[in-house]
Amino acid sequence: MIRVRDLSLDHGTQPILRHVSLEVARGETLALIGPSGSGKTSLARMILGLPPQGRAIRWRGEVTLDGLDMLRAPARHLRRFRAAETGMIVQALSDALNPHLSVAQHLREAGDPQALCTGFNIPPMLLPRLPRDLSGGEIQRVLTALAMAKSPRCLILDEPTAALDPANRAWARTRFAAGAQDRAQLLITHDLELARALADRIAVMRDGELIEIGAAAQVLATPGHACTRRLLGFDRKPELRLPSPEPRESGLLVEGLRHRIGDRVLLREVSARIPAGHCLAVIGASGCGKSTLARLLAGYLPLQGGRILWQPGARAPRIALVSQHPHRALARHFTVEQVLAEALRLAGEPLAPARIAALLREIGLSDAPGFRARRTETLSGGEAQRLVIARAIAVRPDCLVADEPTSALDPVSREQVLGLLNRLKRERGVALLLVTHDAEVARTLAERTARLHDGRLAFD
Numbered sequence: 001m002i003r004v005r006d007l008s009l010d011h012g013t014q015p016i017l018r019h020v021s022l023e024v025a026r027g028e029t030l031a032l033i034g035p036s037g038s039g040k041t042s043l044a045r046m047i048l049g050l051p052p053q054g055r056a057i058r059w060r061g062e063v064t065l066d067g068l069d070m071l072r073a074p075a076r077h078l079r080r081f082r083a084a085e086t087g088m089i090v091q092a093l094s095d096a097l098n099p100h101l102s103v104a105q106h107l108r109e110a111g112d113p114q115a116l117c118t119g120f121n122i123p124p125m126l127l128p129r130l131p132r133d134l135s136g137g138e139i140q141r142v143l144t145a146l147a148m149a150k151s152p153r154c155l156i157l158d159e160p161t162a163a164l165d166p167a168n169r170a171w172a173r174t175r176f177a178a179g180a181q182d183r184a185q186l187l188i189t190h191d192l193e194l195a196r197a198l199a200d201r202i203a204v205m206r207d208g209e210l211i212e213i214g215a216a217a218q219v220l221a222t223p224g225h226a227c228t229r230r231l232l233g234f235d236r237k238p239e240l241r242l243p244s245p246e247p248r249e250s251g252l253l254v255e256g257l258r259h260r261i262g263d264r265v266l267l268r269e270v271s272a273r274i275p276a277g278h279c280l281a282v283i284g285a286s287g288c289g290k291s292t293l294a295r296l297l298a299g300y301l302p303l304q305g306g307r308i309l310w311q312p313g314a315r316a317p318r319i320a321l322v323s324q325h326p327h328r329a330l331a332r333h334f335t336v337e338q339v340l341a342e343a344l345r346l347a348g349e350p351l352a353p354a355r356i357a358a359l360l361r362e363i364g365l366s367d368a369p370g371f372r373a374r375r376t377e378t379l380s381g382g383e384a385q386r387l388v389i390a391r392a393i394a395v396r397p398d399c400l401v402a403d404e405p406t407s408a409l410d411p412v413s414r415e416q417v418l419g420l421l422n423r424l425k426r427e428r429g430v431a432l433l434l435v436t437h438d439a440e441v442a443r444t445l446a447e448r449t450a451r452l453h454d455g456r457l458a459f460d
Contacts, residue, residue: 159191173198251431363420
């Protein structure tokens with residue numbers, strides 16, 4: 001069904017894909033894993049006949065879906081084929097839906113909205129809402145409905161569960177398995193348990209090349225390449241969890257936050273204190289208001305009630321946000337260097353190239369001139385997520401609000417980011433508010449956990 005032959009893609013002198021060849025038969029699920037920025041999403045878009053545009057773009061090779069040449073067929077044939085025979089859940093959730101159409105209008109293009117709500121675990125109360133009023137998990141479920149409603153013969157899943165809470169993640173896994181025998185599925189994921197549950201074969205990509213491919217059980221049990229071993233944690237040493245520092249007198253104080261959207265009350269008298277050098281993890285179901293709380297704390301939404309201050313002195317704290325939607329949080333036309341230079345200017349720091357290079361290395365990104373000159377729209381999800389973190393720490397915040405800061409990261413990058421966040425707490429005394437669905441991330445970073453439900457925080 002899916003056939004890729006000797007596919008290469010270059011942006012100027014930078015190779016994105018290098019001589020990639022693979023096949024996915026009908027009834028088969030191939031999981032594609034690899035480090036962030038290795039070319040996985042670029043390959044998925046090429047398979048659907050959506051190569052990047054621009055004078056510097058060059059590609060060669062062949063991609064066919066059910067015999068149709070996806071890179072050379074007339075545009076009208078491609079549009080008709082994609083609409084009838086293919087589905088894709090994209091990684092960049094923030095750009096995936098038309099901002100001017102409600103959920104009901106989106107779903108109406110694929111079928112009956114009420115029936116799709118029932119079939120894809122979408123609360124009917126979301127139907128009149130616009131995408132800006134949806135959580136990441138709610139957007140992901142709408143995209144799942146749009147991708148699967150017409151029973152496509154080719155389904156591409158690019159990080160399809162990254163924004164889902166555990167209950168909806170389990171539901172999605174069951175949904176992707178149902179009917180898989182009738183379609184070809186390409187699963188792009190950093191979630192190794194999802195790959196283990198769904199994949200017949202696993203392919204590993206690094207720097208635009210396929211470096212390993214084989215039966216899922218074999219690759220997961222006895223990986224042959226050193227990169228695969230690192231991704232699967234075979235050579236990883238467990239991080240030494242240092243004792244938490246004693247609570248300090250200074251810290252972030254949140255008192256009586258209230259917030260509503262229209263007639264819906266999202267937050268009711270939310271109060272918490274995060275001592276400097278400590279982390280509070282906030283968990284809860286998709287759509288319960290976690291990201292709204294994060295945006296309120298960071299000043300991206302106006303306070304409707306309550307107050308946020310830093311003690312002692314009751315001064316306004318410097319708070320930086322790591323957004324759940326990194327591409328939305330970055331100016332598409334800015335280069336990597338311009339993003340960090342702007343943050344340093346806001347912090348009152350001199351624009352020293354060495355400081356920018358140090359920030360990039362600290363978060364595990366390249367400090368090479370070519371990478372620093374890349375526009376943010378060309379970054380992978382994991383690269384964009386790490387750049388947003390680097391920008392946040394560049395302003396030397398009192399408090400860092402991190403909304404799903406590892407959801408787009410491969411296991412190696414994830415471990416590096418968790419180590420950095422722990423160092424920020426211990427060495428710089430940063431108060432960290434973590435919003436996450438990942439229980440392991442919460443255990444690694446947080447001294448205290450609270451569940452947001454019905455607009456209130458319940459502390460463990």
